Amino acid sequence: MIGLRDIHKAFGPKKVLQGIDLTVPKGESMVIIGGSGTGKSVLLKCILGLVVPDGGTITLDGQDTAQAERDAFLARFGMLFQGGALFDSLPVWQNVAFRLLRGSLRKPAAEAREIAISKLRRVGLKAETADLYPAELSGGMQKRVGLARAIAAEPEIIFFDEPTTGLDPIMAGVINDLIREIVVEMGATAMTITHDMSSVRAIADRVAMLHDGTIRWTGPVSGMSESGDPYLDQFIHGRAEGPIEAVR
Amino acid sequence: MSRALSLLAALGRSVMAFLAAVGRVTIFAAQAISHIFRPPFYPKELGQALLSVGYFSLPVVGLTAFFTGGALALQIYSGGARFNAEAVVPRIVAVGMVRELGPVLVGLMIAARVTSSIAAEIATMKVTEQIDALVTLSTHPMKYLTAPRVLAGLIAVPVLVGIGDVIGVMGGYMVSTGRLDFNPATYLQNTVDFIEAQDVASSLVKGAVFGFLAALMGCFYGMHSGRGAQGVGRATKASVVAAAVLILAANYLLTELFFSA
Numbered sequence A: 001m002i003g004l005r006d007i008h009k010a011f012g013p014k015k016v017l018q019g020i021d022l023t024v025p026k027g028e029s030m031v032i033i034g035g036s037g038t039g040k041s042v043l044l045k046c047i048l049g050l051v052v053p054d055g056g057t058i059t060l061d062g063q064d065t066a067q068a069e070r071d072a073f074l075a076r077f078g079m080l081f082q083g084g085a086l087f088d089s090l091p092v093w094q095n096v097a098f099r100l101l102r103g104s105l106r107k108p109a110a111e112a113r114e115i116a117i118s119k120l121r122r123v124g125l126k127a128e129t130a131d132l133y134p135a136e137l138s139g140g141m142q143k144r145v146g147l148a149r150a151i152a153a154e155p156e157i158i159f160f161d162e163p164t165t166g167l168d169p170i171m172a173g174v175i176n177d178l179i180r181e182i183v184v185e186m187g188a189t190a191m192t193i194t195h196d197m198s199s200v201r202a203i204a205d206r207v208a209m210l211h212d213g214t215i216r217w218t219g220p221v222s223g224m225s226e227s228g229d230p231y232l233d234q235f236i237h238g239r240a241e242g243p244i245e246a247v248r
Numbered sequence B: 001m002s003r004a005l006s007l008l009a010a011l012g013r014s015v016m017a018f019l020a021a022v023g024r025v026t027i028f029a030a031q032a033i034s035h036i037f038r039p040p041f042y043p044k045e046l047g048q049a050l051l052s053v054g055y056f057s058l059p060v061v062g063l064t065a066f067f068t069g070g071a072l073a074l075q076i077y078s079g080g081a082r083f084n085a086e087a088v089v090p091r092i093v094a095v096g097m098v099r100e101l102g103p104v105l106v107g108l109m110i111a112a113r114v115t116s117s118i119a120a121e122i123a124t125m126k127v128t129e130q131i132d133a134l135v136t137l138s139t140h141p142m143k144y145l146t147a148p149r150v151l152a153g154l155i156a157v158p159v160l161v162g163i164g165d166v167i168g169v170m171g172g173y174m175v176s177t178g179r180l181d182f183n184p185a186t187y188l189q190n191t192v193d194f195i196e197a198q199d200v201a202s203s204l205v206k207g208a209v210f211g212f213l214a215a216l217m218g219c220f221y222g223m224h225s226g227r228g229a230q231g232v233g234r235a236t237k238a239s240v241v242a243a244a245v246l247i248l249a250a251n252y253l254l255t256e257l258f259f260s261a
Helices: A038-050 A068-073 A094-097 A109-122 A127-132 A139-151 A167-184 A197-203 A229-235 B004-036 B041-055 B055-083 B086-127 B132-137 B139-180 B183-195 B195-223 B228-259
Strands: A004-009 A014-024 A029-033 A056-058 A077-080 A157-161 A189-193 A204-209 A216-220
Touching: A004 A038, A014 A038, A014 A216, A029 A038, A029 A167, A029 A197, A038 A077, A038 A157, A038 A189, A068 B086, A077 A139, A077 B132, A094 A109, A094 A127, A094 A139, A109 A127, A109 A139, A139 A157, A139 A167, A157 A167, A167 A189, A167 A197, A189 A197, A197 A229, A204 A229, A204 B183, A216 A229, B004 B139, B004 B195, B041 B055, B041 B195, B055 B086, B086 B132, B086 B139, B086 B183, B086 B195, B086 B228, B132 B139, B139 B183, B139 B195, B139 B228
Parallel strands: A029 A189, A029 A204, A077 A157, A157 A189
Antiparallel strands: A004 A014, A004 A056, A204 A216
C-alpha cells in the first residue's frame, strides 16, 4: 500500500503540491487526473525519490520511503515514462532487459534476451523488434517497448505517466487495454497520471483529481459522473466554463 | 551613493555565483572520482567511452599535431634565420611539441570533440527523462554515465597526447627534411638528445589532467542541463568553454609545477 501524507513541494515561488493526502491500496489501479501543470508528474516523482518533497511523509507498506534501502525500494517499481525514455544507444531488447543485465537482478545475457522477447510479445511486438534501435520505432511502438521495460522485472507497483499522450485514438485504446490487462494479470498496484478521460475509464479502479496542489476529489471510477463536485464535473466533461480557470 | 552600493551588490552577487559554481563543480568532481572506485562497475560503458574518447579522436588529433609540428618548424626556421640560429629547429620543435603544444592542442581538440559530445548526449538524456529512467531501473547515473567517461578521459587522453607528440615531431621532421634541407639523421639525433624524461612525464600528466577536465565538464553540464533544445544547446556551449578555459589554466599551473626553477 502506498500512503501519502501532507506532501508539499514548491519550485521557487511556485507551490506545486500543497498538502497531498492519498492512499493507494495494494492491487488497486489508481488514476490521478488534473489539468496540465498541476503537479501530477511531480507527485509520481516524489514517490520514486526522483524529486525530494519539501514536507510530508510517503510510506510503502507502512514503511517511510525516506528510510528505505534505495535499491530494494526501486526494485519493487516499474515505470512507463511519458515519452518512453528509451535509451537511444541500446537496442530494444537491451532496453527491455536493462534491469536484468545488471545489478541484483542480473541474469545471463541469453536468458535476459529471452525474457525481453517474451515481454515484447506480451505488449504485441514481434521478436524482430528486439534488435531495432528506439529511433527506428514509431511513437506507439516506443510506448509498447516502454511498457515491456516497465514490466520486465515483474514489479509489484507500476507507474504510468501519460501513457497515451501523442498517440492516435486507436493506438491509445490499444495501450489502455494492454495496461489494464497487464495490471490485472500481474496483480500489480498501479498509479497512472493522465488527462485523457478514455484512459481513466479503461484503466482506473479509483480516481483522484489533483487541483491547486491538493486532492480535490477521490472515489471509484463509477462515481465520477455523480460526484457533485463542480471541479471534477467541469474536468471530465471538458467544459471551458466552470470553477477551473481556463487560460484563453 | 545608492548607485555605488547597487554596483557593489551586483559584484557581490557575481562573486557569490562564481563561488557557488566552483563548489558545485568540486562536489561533482569528488563524486565522480569516488564512483570510479566503488562498485558496481560498468566495463562495457568504459570500453565504449574509451573508443569514443580515444580511438575515434585519433584522426583529428593526428592531423592537428602533424600540421602544427610542420608550421612550428617553418616558423622557428624563419625566426632563427634572423640571428643565424636555424639549427635549433629540431630542438625547439621537440620541446615545444612535447612540453606545450602537444598536450594543449590535444586537450583543446578533445574539449571540442568529446566534451561537446558528452554534454549533448547526457543533456538530451536528461530532457527526455532517460536519466530518471536510469534511476527507476536501480542504476546510479553518476556510476553509469559519469564514472566511465571521466575514467576514459583519464586513460585515453595521455595516450593521445603521446601519439600527438610523436606525430607533431614527425610533422616538423618532414617539413624540415623535405622543405628546409635538414639532414634526416642529424634532425632525429638532435630531437632525441634534447628531449628529457621530465618533458615526456609532464606531457603525459598534462594529458591525464586535461582528459579528466574535458570529460568532467561534459558530464557536469550535461547533468545540469536546462529544459528543451535550448537547454541542451546552452549546456553544450558552456561545457566546451569551461573545459577549454580550465585546460589552459591547468596547463599554466602544471607548467609552473614542472618547470619553474
